[in-house]
Amino acid sequence: LRNGFPEVIYCEGKSLAEIEGIVKEMLKHENNILASRAEKEVYQRIKEIAPEAVYHERPKMIFIEKQKLKKTKSKILVVSGGTSDIPVAEEAVVTAEALGNSVERLYDVGVAGIHRLLGNLDKLNDAEVIITVAGMEGALASVVGGLVDKPVIAVPTSVGYGANFGGVSALLTMLNSCASGIGVVNIDNGFGAAYLASTINLQIEKARKEG
Amino acid sequence: LRNGFPEVIYCEGKSLAEIEGIVKEMLKHENNILASRAEKEVYQRIKEIAPEAVYHERPKMIFIEKQKLKKTKSKILVVSGGTSDIPVAEEAVVTAEALGNSVERLYDVGVAGIHRLLGNLDKLNDAEVIITVAGMEGALASVVGGLVDKPVIAVPTSVGYGANFGGVSALLTMLNSCASGIGVVNIDNGFGAAYLASTINLQIEKARKEG
Amino acid sequence: LRNGFPEVIYCEGKSLAEIEGIVKEMLKHENNILASRAEKEVYQRIKEIAPEAVYHERPKMIFIEKQKLKKTKSKILVVSGGTSDIPVAEEAVVTAEALGNSVERLYDVGVAGIHRLLGNLDKLNDAEVIITVAGMEGALASVVGGLVDKPVIAVPTSVGYGANFGGVSALLTMLNSCASGIGVVNIDNGFGAAYLASTINLQIEKARKEG
Amino acid sequence: LRNGFPEVIYCEGKSLAEIEGIVKEMLKHENNILASRAEKEVYQRIKEIAPEAVYHERPKMIFIEKQKLKKTKSKILVVSGGTSDIPVAEEAVVTAEALGNSVERLYDVGVAGIHRLLGNLDKLNDAEVIITVAGMEGALASVVGGLVDKPVIAVPTSVGYGANFGGVSALLTMLNSCASGIGVVNIDNGFGAAYLASTINLQIEKARKEG
Amino acid sequence: LRNGFPEVIYCEGKSLAEIEGIVKEMLKHENNILASRAEKEVYQRIKEIAPEAVYHERPKMIFIEKQKLKKTKSKILVVSGGTSDIPVAEEAVVTAEALGNSVERLYDVGVAGIHRLLGNLDKLNDAEVIITVAGMEGALASVVGGLVDKPVIAVPTSVGYGANFGGVSALLTMLNSCASGIGVVNIDNGFGAAYLASTINLQIEKARKEG
Amino acid sequence: LRNGFPEVIYCEGKSLAEIEGIVKEMLKHENNILASRAEKEVYQRIKEIAPEAVYHERPKMIFIEKQKLKKTKSKILVVSGGTSDIPVAEEAVVTAEALGNSVERLYDVGVAGIHRLLGNLDKLNDAEVIITVAGMEGALASVVGGLVDKPVIAVPTSVGYGANFGGVSALLTMLNSCASGIGVVNIDNGFGAAYLASTINLQIEKARKEG
Amino acid sequence: LRNGFPEVIYCEGKSLAEIEGIVKEMLKHENNILASRAEKEVYQRIKEIAPEAVYHERPKMIFIEKQKLKKTKSKILVVSGGTSDIPVAEEAVVTAEALGNSVERLYDVGVAGIHRLLGNLDKLNDAEVIITVAGMEGALASVVGGLVDKPVIAVPTSVGYGANFGGVSALLTMLNSCASGIGVVNIDNGFGAAYLASTINLQIEKARKEG
Amino acid sequence: LRNGFPEVIYCEGKSLAEIEGIVKEMLKHENNILASRAEKEVYQRIKEIAPEAVYHERPKMIFIEKQKLKKTKSKILVVSGGTSDIPVAEEAVVTAEALGNSVERLYDVGVAGIHRLLGNLDKLNDAEVIITVAGMEGALASVVGGLVDKPVIAVPTSVGYGANFGGVSALLTMLNSCASGIGVVNIDNGFGAAYLASTINLQIEKARKEG
Ligand SMILES: Nc1ncnc2c1ncn2[C@@H]1O[C@H](COP(=O)(O)O)[C@@H](O)[C@H]1O
Ligand SMILES: Nc1ncnc2c1ncn2[C@@H]1O[C@H](COP(=O)(O)O)[C@@H](O)[C@H]1O
Ligand SMILES: Nc1ncnc2c1ncn2[C@@H]1O[C@H](COP(=O)(O)O)[C@@H](O)[C@H]1O
Ligand SMILES: Nc1ncnc2c1ncn2[C@@H]1O[C@H](COP(=O)(O)O)[C@@H](O)[C@H]1O
Ligand SMILES: [Mg+2]
Ligand SMILES: [Mg+2]
Ligand SMILES: [Mg+2]
Ligand SMILES: [Mg+2]
Ligand SMILES: [Mg+2]
Ligand SMILES: [Mg+2]
Ligand SMILES: [Mg+2]
């Protein structure tokens, strides 16, 4: 149905055997396969049946490239705040690439040191869709949203402690942003953000080609 | 900055005099003006200083068209569940049009009678961006998200009572949707959904024109 | 008292020794025995004193059939969304069967791919009582509730992460369903759903027999 | 589709004109009509176009009986705790009757004076389906659930103050009941409880007739 | 100050060495010592320096009786619902006895089988102060409160799962009880309930003696 | 049953006519009558049928003394923090007196000015039971609880704004008090606190008399 | 005690008569008087007994200057986001001035248009203590906190709707700020922020004078 | 930029290798280094590359003093309630000292035994800034805030169980304090409290020096 797209497995809560079974089944279709929330031991098992499998450590994702990925002309930019947000940011990057998008990174530009972000306005200007990933108070999404007039997708992360309530603080920040035009996904859901960014980017790409 | 865009006023919590002052100031710029959450009496006052002002009753919005609106080729579709969700849906429609987008409506297709939605798949297929507006349990967003592979923006509404907690039930539904690629905005925020949809649609339009 | 019914043990938080003691006591009554939330090691211990004990791995239930189960003519259908919901769905299935009901399964019909559900309307039509089991946003209950005019019991599961808040998102969805006539039980409570379905089904069965 | 059933309007948030329009439309079908959450002035308006309309003051419901109601042989019993719960209990009674069920009442049997409930066991035994309506701590559902082996539907009400959180205390009580087999509906949702009870009762009735 | 009272240590979060140090210090005063939330290994260490230490396994309490306990004439009754509530109930029993009170137990009288409670009214009548311990929906406190006209102290426990939210459901039940005159303590706080019951009972005892 | 006790009506949510009806019925028993949460117009109506009715403005209570109140020898002390807590404190005072207790007041001793409380230790020492009433952060209960070794009942009030969440802040403070032996009642529930204090005080009184 | 300080009245929930009584009493001390949350009618009444009373409309405060205010050399800067936050910001300004501080304003510098804030760095640099006032997502506090190395006090406001939960979103943002050294006060508590800022500023002033 | 300040690492969620890398990089700058939330094994690794590293066990902090710390003349006092709050209190102490402040401790002065606090008023009077650290109900902040007229910073801790909700009870207490002028930081955030106290204290010190 979703032509060219990878098949996707969410590994959390599935046994090694279950995942292996699903992948074996998928391998028959000759599609690309993307597995998220996969511990290293999942990768080791999968590699035995799919030697081309690549493991992305920080986001804990496995990608099996059966069909060569094409890259869009327009770009998705993934912006993140602190070091601890990187696994979620990378989940977005790996997903967006697996879905055929060109992706750029702009990391470590949290609002406590706003000059780093302001020194990279060209990166913001150069992308068609922006994903912001931030934990703690998640203010990054508002600042980015105020700087650009493009689709901004915000991913709250569970990074922080105490009254961050496992990511609720960043989630509420993003839902209540005074910068208009921000679409929010679930806490730590780098995958979903990239998926949404990709549907946007592919619509742009299609319009570019079809006129 | 945001060339061609209307200037926007959020009227809730502002006095008649304050709103009048802001509009007078804005009228000097010869831009279009959009006022949201405006009671009828606000409209009556504004009409005296801007006779071309039009009042949209259900979403309580005022639009002053100083510069003729252009319409995009690609379309934003606004889908809603029950009758009570229509004011929020119309806030999205009026906003999206004021931002220069072509907009279609598909109302009263709540999941309790799913056949009405399934009988309108052509409308879903025909749009580039979809906004789903739903209260109570908000399941509409998931069903629509599962039927299409396009950007879907979800607006939870505060419609319902008891354990809907003023829209929280629909909000959580949309954030946890098993259909990937849904961007969520604040409860009852038809304006923000339309704004996000518009940034997407304008990127699509730009790509179509610029190739 | 509850003639023909199994005696039931909820194992969570009880020691092996405690459970063994309770089962030994129960075995004297020659009733069937159903143990829920029982780890495999509980089963291994119980098997020594009740060799006819059967272990259901996914729902972690033990059933000891001392008196041959009768099956009702009318049927309970258990419908579930994703793979991760199956343990809870199976808790419902095993419980309902242990209470003497005929049970059917319809799994993996989550609303993100609604056509699988719509392709199985006969199963929905064929049952007297329906249990829907779903996590994440739990929209399945609403869609099923809109398709049938029968008692629908909804079990929210804790499947998901982030803003699912351990099952609260699915719970609220089900409580606020725009489809009327849905009775909700606690998060992950497949047992309770089956128990309620069984009281309904046994009333139906009784009416059928007694006229 | 739902043959013999009344058409239903939920009046909250609809204007007099809107409700009048909907009822006029419905009157063409010659079906019975049930309007919930209808203020007295709604009734006065409706009475002008449907003189047979009857107003139930406490639950604020209007019933228009176009086709003579049939009564089931089996019975739904509505049990309630305090005086303040009666409007919700009556919403259940009027709804269940409008759906063609025989209904009994057992009011003012809150657990703070448990002897009144225990003195009415015959009423509990005499019904096929039981609806319990209770606010504050909602313990009534558990006690009733422990006394009978029938389907029990529990309606938490928003009656109380402070840490009742608008009905959340009773809702949680009912979801966590130590008595198995209780299906819970939304806070103050007497309508939904009756609707569910009715689907159960009609299945029983059907089995009785069809054998 | 608090003459005759034991000194109390709350062991959770303290190291073996810290607890040993505190106990050594306390032993100098020749007072009785009560340690709560003490794992078995704490007991083993303490026993070496205080051979008369007694370990209560279920509530995980250590009692060192340096001065012979006196017993009050009036009685505290500890009532509990399910088996899993017993550790908290026993924390109350051991504490109350260590504070010099006569204590009775009435366990396993949850409201799902209300007849066991009703069959023990003499026990309720025979006590001066009642502590009710219950998890899940915690309805026991309301039922007991309705049966007697004495001080009732309610301890919600964290027993349950899902929407019990770690004891919040039982806590809210008890705070909103329709039976007047119930004083609530923190979730799982058998100690605090017993302490309060003891201050009440000692006032009664004092009045009896002093007239 | 509850000999000597007044009959009690909770007026909130009842119509004038309903309250009048209930009082008329009660007047037949020649018992004392206490009505809580009664607006002035309720009093005016009641006075017509019971001229001896007295209205307490601040707690909005009506008392009808048909049988001369006796006073206990032991005393209940009601301690409160700020001026805004006085209506709840007075609800406790009037209730406790209507139940036959001797009552003392100690108002305006909030912890922000702790010296006023410390200057009144004699009042704390002189009572048998203490009720503390406090809003905002509710710290008063802990401080009083630390100063005395008597039963302390804590009433959180809804006084405050913002993150007081309608009394939740004070409620949590009281439930988590580091001073042992505090029994908590619902937010703004001066009545319940007095009722509990009275059951304690009457037990003390009984012991004093019976020895 | 607090020499030179005004006496303060919090008017919310007090009657005109009560406030008048308190002010009359205070006027005897010849101190300055500050009344917060005072409706205009309160002012009109107070003016009759204290003609020098000045009313600040936006923050609804009354100030009666009996003793000429001194001004500190060091400055408190009050920074705010949107127009709707100004009443709270002004509550801080009027309070800080009434406590003897020099105060500057920097309004309308919300993060959605960050350049306005960045264009006013001199104002940030010029103050000794900064109060940031922001609603919706409250990101302003983090950005300001990252730009300066001074005490920053953050006041969340209840401005916004839906998932702002009456100011909780801004509150959590401020508590979880990735910029260190931010002290947070209650929602809408401009008074408390100014009070804290003043204790800081007066310590600075004292050190300047005393060396 | 922040001249003389240590560089800071927050270790939670970073691997040994990552921390080692960051420290190595920092060591090049010859600044002092402070690492928080560092397990002992982190210290052991760091000591190999920075032998002057000192480990503070209770707050789990590492300090590397490359440049001799200066001490302010004015003092920060850290006040704490129970024994279990000490790790957080010590996080504040070590941080404040690492930032160049003179620090005093006043521990174990919880409000359940208020006389210990009142016996140490000189310590409160002797400091310029006070940090209060308290868990459970956190009432200490209010009492201290009422006793002094200086900046008070409050740190809620997660100490407690049940309805303390991981520190929320203490957090709400502090935000709603009836004592004005308290600035609150995140739960368990001793670091942030010390950082804020230090910005205050350094402003005081600067004013003292510069006049
Ligand atoms: N209905 C609405 N919901 C959310 N944001 C809105 C709405 N209407 C307007 N806005 C935003 O509010 C800004 C204007 O706010 P204000 O300056 O307070 O009038 C606009 O730039 C929009 O971004
Ligand atoms: N009191 C009520 N509570 C919940 N749902 C209701 C209630 N009354 C009517 N409904 C439902 O609302 C539907 C009508 O909604 P509407 O089309 O907005 O009038 C009916 O089909 C019922 O399923
Ligand atoms: N299980 C318990 N729950 C609540 N409070 C307790 C418990 N056990 C002891 N305490 C209280 O904790 C105090 C001792 O705390 P600590 O000094 O930390 O050992 C005692 O004085 C009791 O008031
Ligand atoms: N215990 C702590 N709690 C909150 N913030 C901290 C803590 N320790 C360090 N920080 C902050 O975290 C920053 C370093 O974070 P990171 O770059 O992730 O190591 C420092 O500049 C501090 O502002
Ligand atoms: Mg933008
Ligand atoms: Mg989709
Ligand atoms: Mg249905
Ligand atoms: Mg039952
Ligand atoms: Mg009672
Ligand atoms: Mg005490
Ligand atoms: Mg800073």
Ligand SMILES: [Mg+2]
């Ligand atoms: Mg102070």
